Amino acid sequence: xxxxxxxxxxxxxxxxxxxxxxxxxxxxxxxxxxxxxxxxxxxxxxxxxxxxxxxxxxxxxxxxxxxxxxxxxxxxxxxxxxxxxxxxxxxxxxxxxxxxxxxxxxxxxx
Amino acid sequence: xxxxxxxxxxxxxxxxxxxxxxxxxxxxxxxxxxxxxxxxxxxxxxxxxxxxxxxxxxxxxxxxxxxxxxxxxxxxxxxxxxxxxxxxxxxxxxxxxxxxxxxxxxxxxxxxxxxxxxxxxx
Numbered sequence: 001x002x003x004x005x006x007x008x009x010x011x012x013x014x015x016x017x018x019x020x021x022x023x024x025x026x027x028x029x030x031x032x033x034x035x036x037x038x039x040x041x042x043x044x045x046x047x048x049x050x051x052x053x054x055x056x057x058x059x060x061x062x063x064x065x066x067x068x069x070x071x072x073x074x075x076x077x078x079x080x081x082x083x084x085x086x087x088x089x090x091x092x093x094x095x096x097x098x099x100x101x102x103x104x105x106x107x108x109x110x
Numbered sequence: 111x112x113x114x115x116x117x118x119x120x121x122x123x124x125x126x127x128x129x130x131x132x133x134x135x136x137x138x139x140x141x142x143x144x145x146x147x148x149x150x151x152x153x154x155x156x157x158x159x160x161x162x163x164x165x166x167x168x169x170x171x172x173x174x175x176x177x178x179x180x181x182x183x184x185x186x187x188x189x190x191x192x193x194x195x196x197x198x199x200x201x202x203x204x205x206x207x208x209x210x211x212x213x214x215x216x217x218x219x220x221x222x223x224x225x226x227x228x229x230x231x232x
Contacts, residue, residue, distance in 0.1 A: 046157065052215075091159070093217045
């Protein structure tokens with residue numbers, strides 16, 4: 001299985017909005033609404049931020065939102081804050097009953 | 111609150127078998143719709159899904175690792191384990207265990223262990 005495709009890096013200024021894309025295929029993102037997004041700060045374990053394309057776990061800021069169109073899912077962070085600077089990974093269930101991650105995107109808050 | 115903790119040797123020799131255990135507290139690993147996963151992350155690189163086990167009867171593995179991976183569970187100890195055979199330097203990584211919730215309408219990893227670094231060296 002191939003990794004989902006994410007941009008290597010994105011950046012934005014405090015208060016702005018950014019969007020990170022996650023492109024898969026009809027064998028994963030395109031078939032299931034089981035896309036999740038994880039935030040990872042250096043030296044820390046990943047943290048679930050969005051699941052099932054657009055749902056937020058309890059405790060996650062409503063500045064984080066998710067969507068999907070066809071084979072591409074997206075994570076949007078609005079009102080950027082310094083603490084949002086981290087790596088972000090998407091993940092999807094696949095038609096082979098496996099899971100796959102994206103390559104990761106480094107978010108820099110300028 | 112569910113907690114997961116990885117344990118095992120931090121150093122493995124090339125060609126040997128890497129063995130790690132994840133101890134789960136705050137919930138039973140034998141719960142419907144919960145799967146138990148292993149994920150790894152080489153230094154400076156992205157996350158790679160290794161596989162999952164459902165204690166009620168199934169395992170699934172990353173096709174690229176399938177020939178070398180075995181995931182098993184001990185429900186009496188509320189633990190699950192990873193065995194990765196014939197390791198090379200490419201297997202050096204931080205290894206995470208995680209809880210995966212999957213149903214007919216939802217699928218996501220919600221709780222993660224802190225991770226354990228495994229070095230491959232003679």
